[in-house]
Amino acid sequence: MDDTVKIRLLPQDTTLEAARIRFSILRRLGFAGRARAAIEASDGLREVAESGIHPRHPDYNEDMVRLAALRLAVGDLLFHKCHPGVEVKS
Template identity: 55%
Template structure:
């Protein structure tokens, strides 16, 4: 483990424990955890959109969340005919 990349708010011992846990999870476990974190973040973003725009239907919520995630410029390129707030 490269301890030069340990976050400043994490002790080396805590980093060792975390690294050991991740290693024991295996690639499949780490991939599953990554997907769960991604799904959780998407849910949080969508919840924020719903609070700001209670009038949005689910498609509009999804598009607004995508806009937040990928940024204005890329969203406009990917969805040139969609005008939606976030």
């Protein structure tokens, strides 16, 4: 069995020209712009997760929904190390 890891710089559904345009835009954004975009994407994903948790657990207050989303993001082991005794379901 071959244990080498293959890293694709170009996704299979992306043309070379589209990738060039994307990388050009990312270069123009600079570090701060790329960091801001990553944070906005992360915030958006967290909001989507929270919007799915609330209907399943209507009894959860805002803090419990936030904790349930955090548990989804970091996994049970790390969540319970950081929040011992806190029981929330996602």
